[in-house]
Amino acid sequence: MDLGTYGYPKQGGKRTEPYYDVPEGVDITGRYDEEFAKILTKDALKFVAELQREFRNHIRYALECRKEAKRRYNEGALPGFDPATRYIREGEWLCAPVPPALADRKVEITGPVERKMVINALNSGAKVFMADFEDALSPSWENLMRGQVNLKDAVAGTITFNDKARNKVYKLNDQTAKLFVRPRGWHLPEAHIFIDGEPATGCLVDFGLYFYHNHAPFRRTQGAGFGPFFYLPKMEHSREAKIWNNVFERAEKMVGIERGSIRATVLIETLPAVFQMNEILYELRDHSVGLNCGRWDYIFSYVKTFQAHPDRLLPDRVLVGMTQHFMKSYSDLLIRTCHRHGVHAMGGMAAQIPIRDDPAANEAALELVRKDKLREVKAGHDGTWAAHPGLIPACMEVFNNNMGNAANQIKTAKRNDAENITEEDLLQVPRGVRTMDGLRLNTRVGIQYVAAWLTGSGSVPLYNLMEDAATAEISRVQNWQWIKYGVELDGDGLGVRVSKELFGRVVEEEMARIESEVGKDKFKKGMYKEACKIFKRQCTAPTLDDFLTLDAYNYIVIHHPKGSAKL
Ligand SMILES: CC(=O)SCCNC(=O)CCNC(=O)[C@H](O)C(C)(C)COP(=O)(O)OP(=O)(O)OC[C@H]1O[C@@H](n2cnc3c(N)ncnc32)[C@H](O)[C@@H]1OP(=O)(O)O
Ligand SMILES: O=CC(=O)O
Numbered sequence: 001m002d003l004g005t006y007g008y009p010k011q012g013g014k015r016t017e018p019y020y021d022v023p024e025g026v027d028i029t030g031r032y033d034e035e036f037a038k039i040l041t042k043d044a045l046k047f048v049a050e051l052q053r054e055f056r057n058h059i060r061y062a063l064e065c066r067k068e069a070k071r072r073y074n075e076g077a078l079p080g081f082d083p084a085t086r087y088i089r090e091g092e093w094l095c096a097p098v099p100p101a102l103a104d105r106k107v108e109i110t111g112p113v114e115r116k117m118v119i120n121a122l123n124s125g126a127k128v129f130m131a132d133f134e135d136a137l138s139p140s141w142e143n144l145m146r147g148q149v150n151l152k153d154a155v156a157g158t159i160t161f162n163d164k165a166r167n168k169v170y171k172l173n174d175q176t177a178k179l180f181v182r183p184r185g186w187h188l189p190e191a192h193i194f195i196d197g198e199p200a201t202g203c204l205v206d207f208g209l210y211f212y213h214n215h216a217p218f219r220r221t222q223g224a225g226f227g228p229f230f231y232l233p234k235m236e237h238s239r240e241a242k243i244w245n246n247v248f249e250r251a252e253k254m255v256g257i258e259r260g261s262i263r264a265t266v267l268i269e270t271l272p273a274v275f276q277m278n279e280i281l282y283e284l285r286d287h288s289v290g291l292n293c294g295r296w297d298y299i300f301s302y303v304k305t306f307q308a309h310p311d312r313l314l315p316d317r318v319l320v321g322m323t324q325h326f327m328k329s330y331s332d333l334l335i336r337t338c339h340r341h342g343v344h345a346m347g348g349m350a351a352q353i354p355i356r357d358d359p360a361a362n363e364a365a366l367e368l369v370r371k372d373k374l375r376e377v378k379a380g381h382d383g384t385w386a387a388h389p390g391l392i393p394a395c396m397e398v399f400n401n402n403m404g405n406a407a408n409q410i411k412t413a414k415r416n417d418a419e420n421i422t423e424e425d426l427l428q429v430p431r432g433v434r435t436m437d438g439l440r441l442n443t444r445v446g447i448q449y450v451a452a453w454l455t456g457s458g459s460v461p462l463y464n465l466m467e468d469a470a471t472a473e474i475s476r477v478q479n480w481q482w483i484k485y486g487v488e489l490d491g492d493g494l495g496v497r498v499s500k501e502l503f504g505r506v507v508e509e510e511m512a513r514i515e516s517e518v519g520k521d522k523f524k525k526g527m528y529k530e531a532c533k534i535f536k537r538q539c540t541a542p543t544l545d546d547f548l549t550l551d552a553y554n555y556i557v558i559h560h561p562k563g564s565a566k567l
């Protein structure tokens with residue numbers, strides 16, 4: 001993604017509304033709001049602009065390298081361990097000691113930075129709350145800026161929310177989860193903030209604004225001298241981790257706090273990154289608090305990496321679970337790698353959520369979550385993710401029962417047996433059938449997710465599962481792959497092959513089903529037709545789009561004072 005893609009909008013004369021007090025070289029085209037102005041202060045923007053200016057060329061280079069790697073995979077190469085960094089993989093070294101405040105991370109809740117959810121998550125009883133500017137958030141100007149306001153109030157301990165319809169006031173409990181923040185990935189621009197005439201890098205805006213406003217109160221009240229804490233998404237190579245490490249060092253220096261104060265957990269959620277886990281930890285060794293199995297993006301990345309490899313097609317999405325050999329190998333190797341270097345190996349997200357109106361189905365969903373968590377804790381993971389507060393007691397029980405009083409398993413679950421996991425293990429093609437139902441479900445879920453995202457919701461319940469940008473990506477790329485290679489569907493004995501024509505009919509039928517499920521009124525008012533257009537185009541494009549959200553972002557960028565600008 002060229003950061004210059006989102007063109008600088010012509011302001012066309014004098015601004016007629018209040019405007020932010022910006023430093024030299026910075027322009028803001030997002031809506032003015034008094035609350036946002038408390039985040040977008042001149043000094044905070046100066047801080048973000050300094051990061052942008054120092055790191056933009058490094059980021060550009062890293063994104064160019066992604067393109068080059070893609071070119072090689074598309075020519076038939078396979079990802080693998082880099083012989084040049086064998087010394088890092090085989091060397092004996094440790095990451096900086098885990099801050100005491102983070103020793104116990106048995107259950108972490110995640111969720112978008114929406115005000116009520118931030119309070120609910122912090123009060124949920126989880127050890128950690130990962131506040132999400134990424135997979136769970138649609139990155140509209142309103143969501144991002146309100147998210148920053150919410151986090152600032154949360155760190156200050158003053159956040160409240162008044163639900164007038166339900167006559168309920170939300171505020172923080174005495175005991176709250178420790179806050180981690182997940183900025184966007186390197187590829188996403190922030191098209192409402194221009195620095196030297198170019199859109200800012202989304203993650204530097206998310207990180208920079210949050211860090212600038214919260215580092216001092218956070219270290220005082222939450223981190224016992226450490227922090228703030230971050231989750232870092234979607235990296236493909238250790239050179240990207242090195243940029244983050246340099247960003248952290250620069251930020252620490254700029255505000256005068258000790259090097260190593262900031263701590264981050266990296267999601268291993270791209271296929272190339274699984275071969276770089278040691279190298280990623282090594283780059284971030286003074287700032288690391290472990291790795292996490294971002295299983296959903298990892299599956300998406302498997303398809304993306306092998307987009308030109310018709311011998312590596314995925315079965316139905318529901319069949320690609322953690323017990324498939326390549327997924328189990330990834331989780332085992334991640335645990336071994338983290339524990340060898342003295343940091344947490346975090347598990348991932350089970351997609352089931354509570355089912356309120358059906359006790360039997362609810363119990364079955366809970367049982368699937370328990371089973372997933374039991375597998376994780378027995379394998380040696382130190383903690384796991386929960387999508388919903390209702391799942392926390394079950395997840396906590398499984399981890400407590402299997403870990404006793406220990407805060408983590410870093411020293412006790414070394415998993416030396418995973419040392420011999422090979423490139424073949426990590427790349428093994430997942431097994432299972434490809435069905436018409438799978439194609440239909442991908443389509444129905446993908447379109448509904450994009451419709452939600454376009455209207456401001458980045459995580460939604462669909463058919464009793466949590467769906468977010470990562471899970472929706474699987475639906476999209478799997479459809480693309482099946483259409484591209486005309487896969488034969490299993491199950492009907494007729495040898496039906498997926499084609500654009502078949503997919504076109506499926507889209508029509510699934511749109512009709514969505515309309516009947518959500519009701520005519522919601523269907524009309526929602527953005528289902530636009531979502532369908534985006535999803536259909538991406539599933540049938542001759543070359544695979546890198547990210548669903550890059551194209552869709554065009555639809556949610558709104559420049560002020562010129563009104564909506566389709567870029
Ligand atoms: C692949 C990945 O990256 S995983 C990480 C990113 N994804 C996520 O973080 C998804 C997080 N989960 C969610 O967003 C939500 O749970 C959803 C959208 C899946 C379901 O949300 P809802 O339909 O609102 O759930 P439901 O109606 O059962 O919620 C009940 C209550 O729990 C709250 N709640 C639900 N999930 C969360 C959460 N993750 N964090 C905080 N509060 C939550 C709701 O706000 C609601 O509160 P209230 O009773 O005070 O009104
Ligand atoms: O971010 C988490 C994932 O599974 O993707």
Ligand SMILES: [Mg+2]
Binds near residue numbers: 233294296
């Ligand atoms: Mg992810």
